[in-house]
Structures are given as C-alpha cells and as structure tokens.
Amino acid sequence: MTVAAPTRPGVTFSRVLAAEWTKLLSVRSTLWTVVGTILAAASLAFALGMFVRPDSGQSGSSLIVSGYLLAQLGTLVLGVMVGTGEYSVGTFRVTFTAVPRRLPVLLAQALITAVVALATAVGALLASFLVTVGQRGAGGLTVDLTDGATVRVLVDYVCFLVGVAVVGLGIGALLRRPTAALVTGVLVLVVFDHLLAVNPGRVTDTVRALLPGSGARLTMDDATLTALDATTLGPQLGPWGGGVVLGLWAVGLLIAAGYRLRRHDLA
Amino acid sequence: MIEVESLTKRYGTVRAVDELSFTAHSGAVTGFLGPNGAGKSTTMRVVVGLERPTSGTATVDGRRYADLAAPLHAVGVMLDARSVHPGRTAFRHLLAQARTHGISRKRVDEVIGMTGLESVAGRRAGTFSLGMGQRLGIAGALLGDPGTLILDEPVNGLDPDGVLWVRRLVRELADEGRTVLLSSHLMHELALCADRVVIIGKGRLLADAPVQEIIDRSTGAASLEDAYLQLTADSVQYRGRSADDSATTPTAGSTR
Ligand SMILES: Nc1ncnc2c1ncn2[C@@H]1O[C@H](COP(=O)(O)OP(=O)(O)OP(=O)(O)O)[C@@H](O)[C@H]1O
Ligand SMILES: [Mg+2]
Numbered sequence: 001m002t003v004a005a006p007t008r009p010g011v012t013f014s015r016v017l018a019a020e021w022t023k024l025l026s027v028r029s030t031l032w033t034v035v036g037t038i039l040a041a042a043s044l045a046f047a048l049g050m051f052v053r054p055d056s057g058q059s060g061s062s063l064i065v066s067g068y069l070l071a072q073l074g075t076l077v078l079g080v081m082v083g084t085g086e087y088s089v090g091t092f093r094v095t096f097t098a099v100p101r102r103l104p105v106l107l108a109q110a111l112i113t114a115v116v117a118l119a120t121a122v123g124a125l126l127a128s129f130l131v132t133v134g135q136r137g138a139g140g141l142t143v144d145l146t147d148g149a150t151v152r153v154l155v156d157y158v159c160f161l162v163g164v165a166v167v168g169l170g171i172g173a174l175l176r177r178p179t180a181a182l183v184t185g186v187l188v189l190v191v192f193d194h195l196l197a198v199n200p201g202r203v204t205d206t207v208r209a210l211l212p213g214s215g216a217r218l219t220m221d222d223a224t225l226t227a228l229d230a231t232t233l234g235p236q237l238g239p240w241g242g243g244v245v246l247g248l249w250a251v252g253l254l255i256a257a258g259y260r261l262r263r264h265d266l267a
Numbered sequence: 268m269i270e271v272e273s274l275t276k277r278y279g280t281v282r283a284v285d286e287l288s289f290t291a292h293s294g295a296v297t298g299f300l301g302p303n304g305a306g307k308s309t310t311m312r313v314v315v316g317l318e319r320p321t322s323g324t325a326t327v328d329g330r331r332y333a334d335l336a337a338p339l340h341a342v343g344v345m346l347d348a349r350s351v352h353p354g355r356t357a358f359r360h361l362l363a364q365a366r367t368h369g370i371s372r373k374r375v376d377e378v379i380g381m382t383g384l385e386s387v388a389g390r391r392a393g394t395f396s397l398g399m400g401q402r403l404g405i406a407g408a409l410l411g412d413p414g415t416l417i418l419d420e421p422v423n424g425l426d427p428d429g430v431l432w433v434r435r436l437v438r439e440l441a442d443e444g445r446t447v448l449l450s451s452h453l454m455h456e457l458a459l460c461a462d463r464v465v466i467i468g469k470g471r472l473l474a475d476a477p478v479q480e481i482i483d484r485s486t487g488a489a490s491l492e493d494a495y496l497q498l499t500a501d502s503v504q505y506r507g508r509s510a511d512d513s514a515t516t517p518t519a520g521s522t523r
Contacts, residue, residue, distance in 0.1 A: 010337035011367055019366035026359035027352060090350040093317060094360075094407060097344045098367040100316045100333040265318040 013104050020108040024116065029081060034120045037074025041067030041124035042131045049135035059221050060141035061150045064128045065157040068219045071124050072189060075117045075165035080181045082113045083172020083257070092266055102261050110169055110254055117165030121158040149222050156218035156243065163246040164189065167212050170253025174260060189213045205234030215246025268293050268446055269314060269415060274323035276309050276470075283309040285470035286323070291448040291463075293414070296441045298461035298478075299450040300495060302503045306470040307450045308346065308419055315344050315417060327415055339368045339411030346419045348404040353393025357384055357403050360392055364407055378406040383432075397424035405433070415446040422456060434460040454492035466495060468502020 024030050045067035052063060086092035099105050129143075136143065144150050167189070172181040193213040196204040208214060209232070217225060217237060229236040237245070269291040276284040284306040291297035299307050312318045314325040316332035327335070327342050335341050351360055361375045379388045382402040387395070392403060401424050408416055416437070422430045430453075437447045437460055451457050457464060458478055466474040466481075474481055478491055485494035 009340050009368060012369075015367050015369050019363045022359060022363040022366055023352075023355070026356065026363070027354040029354065085352070089352045090347060091352055091360075093346050093350045094364060096317060097315050097332075097342075097346075098339055098364055100335065100338055267312070267318060 011099055011101070011104070013108070016099055016104040017108045017111065019098075020105065020112050024082065024112055027085075030078070030116070033074060033078045033081065034116065034123070037071055037078070037120050038123045038127050040074055041071035042127035043067070044070045045128035046131045046135070049132045049139075052135055052139035052141065054138070054140050056139065058139075058141060059150065059153075059223075060136045060143035061153040062221045062224070063132050063136060063141055064125065064143065065153055065219045067124065067128050068157060068160065068216065071121070071161055072164045072216070073186070074124075075120060075161045076168040076185045076189065077182065078117055078120065079113050079165040079168025079170075080172040080178060080185060082109050083169040083174075084176055084178040084181055087176040088178050096266055103258055106173060106254065106258055106261055109173070110166055113165050113169045114162050117162045118158065120165075121161035124161070125154060125157060152239065153219065153221050156239075159243060160215050160218040160246065163215050163218075163243065163250055164212075166250040167246065167253060170250060170257050173257035174253060189216075200231075200233060202233045205232045207234075209234045209237055209241070210245060212246050212249040214242040215249075217242030218246070268329075269297075269325070269327055269417070269448055270329070271310065271314065271325045272323055274310065274313060274325055275321045276306070276313055276318065277321045282470050284313070284320075284467075287467060287470060287472055288323075289465045289472060289475050291446050291465075293446045294441055294444045295462040296437050296447040296449065296460055298457040298464040299448055299467075300452075300454075300457065300464055300499075301450075301467040301473075302499050302505070304469075304504050305467045305499075305502065307467065309470075310467075311344075311346060311417055311419055311448075311450070315342065315346070317346075337368055337411070339364070339370070339413065341411075341413055341415060343408030343411060343413040343416045343418075345404040345408040345417070345421060348397070348400040348424070351392040351395075351400060351403060354391055356389050357392055357395070357406075358388040360403065361406060361410060365410055368411060370410055374410060374412075378409045381409060382406040398426055398429055401425055402429065405436075413445070416440060416448070418447070418449040420450055420452070422451060422453060430456060454490065454495055458491040464491070466498055468499045469504065471502075473498045473502065 045064060048066045049063055052058065086095055095105055096102055168185050171185050175181045175184065188211055190213060192211055193208055196208045214237060222239065225239055272288050274284050274287045275282065287310060301307050313320050314332060332338065332342065358375065361378065362372065365375050379385055382405055384402055384406065387399060395403065405421055408418060422433050425433060434456065437449060441447050461478055463477050464481060481494045482488050482491055485497045488494040488497060
C-alpha cells in the first residue's frame, strides 16, 4: 500500500480504500446487515441450545457456532451488497470515472468487506457465547479456551463467515444484479449441498466437497469431521480442506469479476 | 482539449457512434447536439473510459482518459444525475468521490456552496428533486477543479435560476481557459452560452462550427434552432406524431 503525501494529487490505493470505506459506512443498510447477522446467529444458537440434553457428548463450542446457518446468509448479503451496490444504483459511473483503472476499487471492496465481515463474525461469536451461557451450564457443555480443538472451531467460524462474505462480493461483482447474485450465493452455499446429500455417491460427494458450501466444515468439531470423512465417497477434506475450497472460490470469483471489470464496458 | 478521432462504437449491429471526429478546444464552450439516440452520451462515455471504442480514439489533452493519474483534477464529468445512492447524503456522496484523490473536506464544502446545496447537504440523496440531483452531479464534476468539463444535459431539470447559473458557470470556466463540452436539447440556451456546436445524427457528424456560422450557412435560418432542425431533419429516429395521426395510422411500425 502506498501512502502518499497529502498534497500529492492523484489516485492511490489507500485513497481508494478510504473512499470505499466512506461509501460503506454512509448507508444504513450496512449497519442493519451487521446487526441483523449478529442477532440471527445468536438467536439460532440460543434456539438450538434449548434442545441440549445433559450427557449428550456435544461440545460447548459446537453450540456457540451453531448459528452459522443463518450467519452465513448475513455475511453473504453483506458481500453481495458491496459487490452489486454500485450497479444497482448507477454510482459505478461516478466511481469508475474517478478510478479509471478499476481494479483498485474491487480490491478495496474485497478488503473492506472482509474487515466488516470479520467484525460481524466476532460480534456474532461473542453474542452466541453469551446467550448460551446458561444452557451450556445446565447441559454440562464446557468451553475450554486452552483446548486447541475448541479454539480451532471458534476461529474457523470467523474465517468461514469472512470467506462467505468475499464469495458474496465476488458473485455480486461478477453478476452485478443483487437478486441474481443472492440466489446464486444461496444455491452454491446451501441448496446444492443439501440436494446432493440426498443421493450420496462418488460423483455427488466430490461435487459437494468442491462447492463453496463445504466451507461450512470449518464450523464443525473434530469428531463430526472425522465422521463425515469416514462416510464420504468423495475426497476427505480433514479440518482445513473445506476452508481451502472456500478460499479458492473467493479468489477465483474475484479474479473472474476483475477480468469482467477490466476487459468489458461499464454500461 | 478533447479530441475525438474516427470514433466508432457498435452495440451488436447498432452503430451508436459512426466514424465521428471533432475537437473541443480549451477556452471555449462546445455544445454537443443531436436528436435522441444520436450517440452523444455514448461518445461521452467512451471519452471518459467507461466504454471502449470499437475503433478510433478519444483523448483529453492528448492522453487517453484511462491513463490519467488524477482524472478528477483533469476532467470533471457529469453523465447522469441519477448516479447517486439514494440512502447516502449529498455530502458523503461527494466526500467519497473526493477521497479517491485526497481532495479535502473544505473543497467538498466549497462545491456544495457553489451549487447552492448547503441546506440539504446532510440529506439523503434519494429525497432530492430532479434539479437538486442535477446540482449534486455538477458539484461532483467541479470537485477536482478540472481543466476540462464534460456535462451531459446539465440544465435538464434545473429551474430558470439554475439554468442561468449553469450558463454563467460554463462561460466563466471557459473564459478561464478550460475546455467545456456540454450536451443539450435546449437550442436557445446553447445559442446563449456555446462558442461552437458539434451536431451529430445517427452517430455521424453533421456540423461542427461556431454558432453564428451554423445559422448563416443554413438557408433561411434565423436561429440555431432553425438551423439545427434543418441539419438533423434526415437523422431523427424517434419522431412523435399528433394524436390524430396516430389514430388514423394504427401500428405503422418502425420506419427503419
Ligand atoms: N449499452 C447499450 N447497449 C445497446 N445499445 C446502446 C447502449 N447504449 C446506447 N445504445 C444505443 O446507442 C444509441 C445512442 O444512444 P445515446 O444514449 O448515446 O444517445 P444520445 O444522443 O445521448 O440520446 P439522448 O439525446 O436521448 O440522450 C441509441 O440507439 C441507443 O439505443
Ligand atoms: Mg444522452
């Protein structure tokens, strides 16, 4: 990142970053998405916590992250909003006449989306931790922060939500239509995985492993992952494989969006 | 100075701009005229690098827009006054634009003052009237104190006071030595503020001359409007009919 002297005129990456930051913070929908995501994550964790039975053998961390099902939709929306916003309201003309090289804008949006998603995910984690305190106590579920496996699940939950946000941004920037992008995002993250799960086999299991939705493995504890890997007919992803798949999708989508942005007309 | 040379822009089979060449000189207001769909906005979008020419070139001060290191300081652009997020305040909209070039808040306040938007700068742009949005677009074009201005129908929707203001503003800017290219359908307005007009029809150049010369060259024309109507008579693609005519000629279809 180049930090130019304040008097030097011209576009620099840090200035583009500042501009994108201003844009994101100056519309209310950003705040609502962040708050909504945190509330949805914590509510779902709390709701699932009501079904915790003593001696179920469930881990405390798995209850805290169980709100990921809804939280992923929240950060997906965040990414899609940033990725499509300029096109749905027409501000892309203003933006790209100010930054005609275009790619710095996409890169800045990716960074900012990741940062906001990170803050959202940490907020969701803390809220879910707090609202499930009583339920964990009653059910005998412990959260040991000195235990590597526990910390992995908590950290990976955050990584997963950030990854989903960047995937949403990539889909949004590529398709440029909010509804189409959102539907696509939900399909590749959630729906296809569930449809394919109905019919296990070498091909379907492999496809499931390679969809961005396999990033959700990041939110599962070691026992669940081992069980999954034991039954799958596709590749065994272990604890990190799902994250790698999600990360590759994020990068791949950003490259595709960058290609479209750079090589094609903005109309 | 804006130089457009043999510029062609095709969308599928439509030739929106067809081998167009003209120059907008510094120190002058160049009016850009033509019927609906003639290719004015398309030409402007190509000049500012939003779209690529199918062939030909467009440069500002001898450089491609996309190669400018500080475009806002070189060229002020207003293409579409609706290019604002309805949920963002006018001030934040301009501030975001300013930040890409490290332009100060003071300058943002200045252009808000110049366009008379002080009292609504903190209001969400979605609540703006047509003319207020237009003023916001012009404010954005002025942000970088640019040497060249490209304004697509800047007086569209402005009240008479606003029209007069734009007329004076572009005159002042040109008198300071800047280049102003402005499109409009208001002939009387252009006759008052433009030094030169470039008239296009169906993407092709029809005339490029000082206002008085255009009027003098047309037979029997007393005003720029008369001359314009004569010059573009064969290039009008979308022509309204009177209610009687349309009733007697049902679904005449396209004449193209
Ligand atoms: N993105 C696009 N895709 C396809 N055709 C387009 C596109 N943009 C413009 N056109 C076509 O190009 C032609 C020129 O349009 P343009 O908007 O440049 O006209 P204009 O001179 O600005 O008209 P107006 O006075 O109505 O603003 C029209 O036929 C239009 O339909
Ligand atoms: Mg137009």
